[in-house]
Amino acid sequence: MHEYRARHRQARRRTVVGSGTAALSLGLCLSAGQLMAGSAASAAATTTEVAPTTVTPVAATTTVATAKVTPKLTAKAASKSIKWGSAVKVTAKVIDPKTGKVAKGTVRLQTLSSGKWKTLATKTSSSGAVTLSAKPKTTAYVRTIFTGTGYNQVSTDKVKITVKASGAKILAEAKKHKGALYKYGSSGPKRFDCSGFTKYVYKKAAGKSLPHKANSQQNYGKKVAKSNKKVGDLIVFRNGSYGYHAGIYAGNGYMYDSPHSGARVGKHKIWSSNYVVRRLVA
Structure with a gap:
């Protein structure tokens, strides 16, 4: 009877110990599995390739400005001394240096008044020389100035016109x-x-x-x-x-x-x- 009980207690110990051992073994295996799974996931996350981005080149917009031509402007006054009430007459001609022909545009006869240039007469140049006239009231400086599409603006030097009393x-x-x-x-x-x-x-x-x-x-x-x-x-x-x-x-x-x-x-x-x-x- 005592022997039976002793054997039964021994068997129970082996069962408990065996269960503990098995549980420990399973725990270790699970922990190892989790560690392995985590490491694999981390590795997978670390080594994941990013799909390359395709960059489409944008064509550069280049604006090429057409260079303007500087024409040759010449002018001559019929007289630099006039009587009051008479007209000063200035003949001007504008030549395109590239073509050798008359440059098309606007020619103005201007007078210097209070530090500013004031237009007295305007004509269009197209086929030859143009003559501009005006009646200045007092002795003053005059000039001619040319403007036209595709051309730089040019002007002549100022010339003194003496207006005499009449x-x-x-x-x-x-x-x-x-x-x-x-x-x-x-x-x-x-x-x-x-x-x-x-x-x-x-x-x-x-x-x-x-x-x-x-x-x-x-x-x-x-x-x-x-x-x-x-x-x-x-x-x-x-x-x-x-x-x-x-x-x-x-x-x-x-x-x-x-x-x-x-x-x-x-x-x-x-x-x-x-x-x-x-x-x-x-």
Whole structure:
């Protein structure tokens, strides 16, 4: 009986130990399997190949600008000295150096005014030389400038054009004061007597200085025959040889003057043949 129990206890120990051994063996195997699986997964993740990206080259866009041609521009003024009211005429020609032919474009005649170039006249060049004209009011610098499609802009050097006072300028100034009341002893700019009017106009328009007295004014300027008088000439009426009234010749037997008290500056008929003519501007 005791032997049976002893054998039974021994068998149970072997079973427990065997189970533990088996469980331990299984645990080790599982752990090893997990480690092996993890290592394999890690290895797989590490060695996974990435599919190459295909880069499509973009064609470069190249813009080739067409080089502009610099034409040859020449210009010549008919005269560098003109009378006020007359036109300055400039002849210009533009040549394309590649073809030797006239360059097509726009030619401008400009004057320098207050530091800026102002266009006086414009013409198109297409088959030959072009002539531009304008009437500058004062002495100034002028130039020609060319612009055209496919061409660089070019200009000539500036040239001084001298504008001289003329009879037309004298008359233009006289007309500005039409309607001004007569006032004895006054020489403008709003009231005038006869010699005060002529004194003011010649000074303003031509820079000529005259005394404020008709009799003294007849001693100024160049003596001109009545038959050769021109617009802008000074007319001095006389009593014998004494000058008592002055006016500015306006053409066709008329003059601009400030007649007498109660009258106004205006264009009036020359009423007497006893007068002399004096030319103060060319």
